[in-house]
Amino acid sequence: MSSVAGTLVSTRSTQRRRPGRVAAHLLLGIGGFMMMVPFFWLISSSLKMPHEIFRTPPVFIPTVVRWENYVEVLVDQPFLRFLRNTLIVTLPSTAGQVVAAAMAAYGFARLRFPGRDLAFGALLATIMLPYAVTLIPVYILFKNIGWLGTFWPLIVPYWFGGGAFNIFLLRQFFLSIPNELEEAALIDGAGYFTIFSRIVLPLSGPALIVVLIFSFLQHWNDFLAPLIYANKYDMWVLAIGIANLRGSLGARDTTHLMMAMSTLMVLPIVAIFFVAQRAFIQGIVLTGLKG
Amino acid sequence: MLTFRRKEALWGWFFVLPAVLGLILFQLGPVIASLYLSFTNYDIVSTPRWIGLANYERLFTEDRLYMKSLGITAYYSLLAIPSSLVVAYLVAMLMNMKVRGISIYRTLWYLPSLVPATVNGVLWLWLLNRDFGPVNYFLRLGGLPAPAWLSDPNWTVPSLALVHLWGLGNSVLIFLAGLQGVPQHLYEAAEVDGATWWHKFWNVTIPMTSSIIFFNLVMGIIQSFQVFSLVYMLYTPPATEAGTAGPENAALVYVIYLYRNAFQNFRNGYASAMAWVLLLIIVALTLIVFRTQGRWVYYEASKKR
Numbered sequence: 001m002s003s004v005a006g007t008l009v010s011t012r013s014t015q016r017r018r019p020g021r022v023a024a025h026l027l028l029g030i031g032g033f034m035m036m037v038p039f040f041w042l043i044s045s046s047l048k049m050p051h052e053i054f055r056t057p058p059v060f061i062p063t064v065v066r067w068e069n070y071v072e073v074l075v076d077q078p079f080l081r082f083l084r085n086t087l088i089v090t091l092p093s094t095a096g097q098v099v100a101a102a103m104a105a106y107g108f109a110r111l112r113f114p115g116r117d118l119a120f121g122a123l124l125a126t127i128m129l130p131y132a133v134t135l136i137p138v139y140i141l142f143k144n145i146g147w148l149g150t151f152w153p154l155i156v157p158y159w160f161g162g163g164a165f166n167i168f169l170l171r172q173f174f175l176s177i178p179n180e181l182e183e184a185a186l187i188d189g190a191g192y193f194t195i196f197s198r199i200v201l202p203l204s205g206p207a208l209i210v211v212l213i214f215s216f217l218q219h220w221n222d223f224l225a226p227l228i229y230a231n232k233y234d235m236w237v238l239a240i241g242i243a244n245l246r247g248s249l250g251a252r253d254t255t256h257l258m259m260a261m262s263t264l265m266v267l268p269i270v271a272i273f274f275v276a277q278r279a280f281i282q283g284i285v286l287t288g289l290k291g
Numbered sequence: 292m293l294t295f296r297r298k299e300a301l302w303g304w305f306f307v308l309p310a311v312l313g314l315i316l317f318q319l320g321p322v323i324a325s326l327y328l329s330f331t332n333y334d335i336v337s338t339p340r341w342i343g344l345a346n347y348e349r350l351f352t353e354d355r356l357y358m359k360s361l362g363i364t365a366y367y368s369l370l371a372i373p374s375s376l377v378v379a380y381l382v383a384m385l386m387n388m389k390v391r392g393i394s395i396y397r398t399l400w401y402l403p404s405l406v407p408a409t410v411n412g413v414l415w416l417w418l419l420n421r422d423f424g425p426v427n428y429f430l431r432l433g434g435l436p437a438p439a440w441l442s443d444p445n446w447t448v449p450s451l452a453l454v455h456l457w458g459l460g461n462s463v464l465i466f467l468a469g470l471q472g473v474p475q476h477l478y479e480a481a482e483v484d485g486a487t488w489w490h491k492f493w494n495v496t497i498p499m500t501s502s503i504i505f506f507n508l509v510m511g512i513i514q515s516f517q518v519f520s521l522v523y524m525l526y527t528p529p530a531t532e533a534g535t536a537g538p539e540n541a542a543l544v545y546v547i548y549l550y551r552n553a554f555q556n557f558r559n560g561y562a563s564a565m566a567w568v569l570l571l572i573i574v575a576l577t578l579i580v581f582r583t584q585g586r587w588v589y590y591e592a593s594k595k596r
Contacts, residue, residue, distance in 0.1 A: 033399075053423065
């Protein structure tokens, strides 16, 4: 991991070719600017008068900045309830996913037991498994245990499993920790759980943060599972709430409100990215490189 | 008294138990159940009725819409995967030219990939709007034709690929890390031999990053065959008049059609057959890519443990 981080950080080199680098700046800059235009459009539209959205040529900077759109979303629209529902789902599923993934990763990385490689192989193979295949039987399972109409189907599965990618990433990290400390603790009579919670986890902060962030994003952004399991009005999460805002006010167009709510949904993600940029980039790189 | 070995094995199973239980309960079990259901007629309410291969027969002989959805998904994959791989690789190469301010560029190119599908739908519905959208505004400024992206059946799939392209940041970062890992001395050696830029690219850069290209390709295949949320967002009435799969069903990607069968028409046996065909397609494509990797993927000897 440290070598990966090292190559990521060190970007300076002594040999450079001028014209090539100017062209690189130009292309990266223009392309990067184009990548930002949709964000700009999102925020700009969220501050527009409703009719300004239907203009040709399009209005890029609203003539009057309508903060009232946000007030309407926060006060008149059930944004806060959508947010609460999203958190009800996201927080426990993320927490459970990280714990389950860390435990499994430790078991697969450090302990020898019969069936280990088979179980790990089967787990990795599920990366290929389309969710569409498990969708219907899992739905029937939750129907039979009476969990339809509750948030449990969106939470409990993540307490069991943690996700193949997360387990893989953490296992990779645990393998890179020198074994001596754990062996010494074992000789001193420490149990495996103590070693796991007192030695391995405290040494794995960066990797755990990576898994925490990706897990959080997965649940925050999820659309299909809430669409199936949280389809009652009271249970709508942000993703579903925004989708259903469309046409919800009869003749009144809701685009500006959808844009405002979308901005509010994206805001925490961008904030997390800026706070934990390093962890983000390392996480992506680790899952990619060692895959 | 437990032996040391026994104790380790017991604790091993303790640690992986939640994950293995989940694997059985929510993955392997359902896969088997799904296979069984695919041979039945099942509407969730009454008990499944065994009908043998009838679902599969119907998929491939009678259901025109199914064949259409298969074609649309393949078309989408063929557009989305190569375009985003090539662009992401080029962008990563530019970033790897030791330019100053790389962290800013990295952020700009990466951020869009964090946007949830829901927001993508809301946003691109307007960005690609034929009359009021900024994309067509700029195209008209440049004197280019301004297609009716989302409402013209011919442009529907390219539109989806375009939105997918916006989220290529993940691949860029993975490629960039791969490129930064190419040992400098290989380039120096090539330069000593008088290699041109193209030779270095073709004989050093590509082979040394081929395992990462391979990884992105496999993940691209797995993901693009399962695209759902974006299409659902773009084409759920009253977003457009066109209905859940776009104009003339031009956006009827595989999982949208599967979802429609399962959760709207309650033909769960039929949908399960679709799901199993999807699984076989993904496994087959992945295996093909894995099989051919020996020919084009270069692994360093030291990496092969």
